[in-house]
Amino acid sequence: MSSDICKNLNEIRSEIDDNIQLVAVSKTKPVEAIKEAYDCGQRDFGENKVQEMRDKYPVLPSDIRWHLIGHLQRNKVKYIAPYVHLIHSVDNLKLLREINKQALKNKRIIPVLLQIKIAQEDTKYGMSFEEAEELLHSSELDELPNIKISGLMGMATNTPDAAQRKKEFHSLKLFFDKLKKQFPDFTYLSMGMSGDYPLAIEEGSNMIRVGSKIFGERKYT
Numbered sequence: 001m002s003s004d005i006c007k008n009l010n011e012i013r014s015e016i017d018d019n020i021q022l023v024a025v026s027k028t029k030p031v032e033a034i035k036e037a038y039d040c041g042q043r044d045f046g047e048n049k050v051q052e053m054r055d056k057y058p059v060l061p062s063d064i065r066w067h068l069i070g071h072l073q074r075n076k077v078k079y080i081a082p083y084v085h086l087i088h089s090v091d092n093l094k095l096l097r098e099i100n101k102q103a104l105k106n107k108r109i110i111p112v113l114l115q116i117k118i119a120q121e122d123t124k125y126g127m128s129f130e131e132a133e134e135l136l137h138s139s140e141l142d143e144l145p146n147i148k149i150s151g152l153m154g155m156a157t158n159t160p161d162a163a164q165r166k167k168e169f170h171s172l173k174l175f176f177d178k179l180k181k182q183f184p185d186f187t188y189l190s191m192g193m194s195g196d197y198p199l200a201i202e203e204g205s206n207m208i209r210v211g212s213k214i215f216g217e218r219k220y221t
């Protein structure tokens with residue numbers, strides 16, 4: 001059975017500008033699906049679980065850029081530190097310290113994004129604007145030369161209310177622009193998923209994380 005993965009990718013590509021990075025979110029999807037996307041030219045893939053990334057990494061082409069987009073526990077950083085391309089989900093200093101430690105062991109500088117909580121939902125993860133600013137101005141960061149804070153990631157409320165989501169994306173873009181003036185490494189604003197990436201791009205996203213619109217609905221068993 002032929003799949004629509006390449007067709008879906010090309011459709012999304014036709015909608016977005018070249019300066020917007022598309023991360024194909026392959027969580028729960030088999031290696032064969034990732035290969036199809038790879039053969040269609042896709043190189044950036046996002047996983048939300050360390051174990052799944054560990055399973056997929058060794059059996060797929062080595063020029064894939066792996067993005068960790070889900071919650072990351074400190075004791076699991078070591079497994080992905082040798083190769084992870086960008087960690088989108090950093091929300092505390094302790095985790096940054098561990099990433100720095102493992103990056104040093106691997107003689108790398110690991111780029112990370114700070115995850116900011118913009119949704120009006122009881123999600124456990126993500127920092128407030130105030131917490132992020134406090135972290136960015138912390139003198140401790142000077143002691144973490146093997147991480148590079150490259151921008152922000154956020155998820156809007158899962159609501160049919162587009163005005164609400166627009167407002168949330170907009171607030172994150174304003175915060176990003178403010179920080180970008182002070183922190184020259186700030187490059188990526190990761191926001192937008194299958195259901196809302198056109199809105200996120202309108203509001204200034206330059207990195208979108210799209211899963212089901214490329215690979216089809218996920219089945220959780």
Ligand SMILES: *Cc1c(COP(=O)(O)O)cnc(C)c1O
Pocket residue numbers: 025027048069070192193194195209210211212213
């Ligand atoms: C699953 C996931 C996505 C992709 O979701 P879709 O709605 O399938 O596009 C994006 N970002 C994060 C953090 C995710 O966990």
